[in-house]
Amino acid sequence: MDERLLSPAVEASYFDGRTSRLYRVTLAVHDGVAQVRGEARRDSPLGELRVSERSQRALRKVTFPDGAYLEVRDLAGMTALLHTTGHSDSWVVRIQHSWRGALAAAAGTLALVGLGYVYVLPVAADWLARIMPPSMEHQLGQGVLALLDQRVFQPSRFSDQRMAELTARFRQLQPPTGGAPDWRLVFRHSRIGPNAFALPSGDIVLTDEMVRLLKDDEAVMGVLAHELGHLHQHHMTRRVIQGAVVTAGAAMLFGDVSSLLTTAPAALLDMKYSRDAEREADDYAIAMLRHNGIPLAHLAAVFEQFQKLEHEHGVQMNAYLSSHPATDERIAHVRAAMRQ
Secondary structure (H helix, E strand, C coil), rough: CCCCCCCCEEEEEEEECCCCCCCCEEEECCCEEEEEEEEEEEEEEECCCCEECCCCCCCEECCCCCCCEECCHHHHHHHHHHHHHHCCCHHHHHHHHHHHHHHHHHHHHHHHHHHHHHHHHHHHHHHHHHHCHHHHHHHHHHHHHHHHHHHCEEECCCHHHHHHHHHHHHHHHHCCCCCCCCCCCEEEEEECCCCCCEEECCCCEHHHHHHHCCCHHHHHHHHHHHHHHHHHHHHHHHHHEEEEEHHHHHHHHHHHHHHHHHHHHHHCCCCCHHHHHHHHHHHHHHHHHCCCCCCHHHHHHHHHHHHHHHHHCCCHHCCHHCCCCCCHHHHHHHHHHHCC
């Protein structure tokens, strides 16, 4: 540091760290030593002092090794004093006081968060989903089903015989490779139209409206195979984990935990799969139908029926369509598989 005398001295308030008494003093530097003069007197080498970061409004604080400290309200004078000693702000402080630096830092943070959301979070969620104890997945799925039964579903209108027939038919099918995840077919009557989805607990929910829409048990098998594919890949668990991370991150950023908690159940029910997840589930269904000798035309007919319903009524009337996008693309994918 430069050891020149600082003149004039900077007015400050001195606290000895043992009592609450305020001493009115001045601070100057000579030969590398900070000199406190006035109602209190002490000298201390500059290397032993700790200076608070520069701020536009907050006073500057100079702390001594024994806990005593100075408070300086003359920010411009303190900045000039520090400059003559060779003291410089850290790069973080310089960025904070530069609109260009602050803008660049904000852009970098957003880019980092975006890359983490797109690339890191899905990989981490997949790993966590695969090591999650089955008991936790079961509890999660049962909680969602209970919530749906309160708000959306009613008991199925099908006879016990009809439900048993569809369950037995699906149980006859063999998984395409290895063992299939544990599953349970659950029938419900729905106020929101045709739907089918798999919960982390292994429950595959099938609505009466979906069965009536397809009018073909082999097509129903295609839908169930697709949902079994979601179970096989732990898609719902992965989405729940990602949603929880985003919710926690938003709470940390905005501090409004209470409102996030109240909207979490609705967000969970509205969980949408990515295009890649849908393609994985479709590929699983294609492989499973082929493995069991069921023509893929039945699966194509499922998507064609969805497409027809979409054109007639719009996706807002069909929850299954809203959570399973790109019907045209999926039809083309199945038809391409049929030609192989």
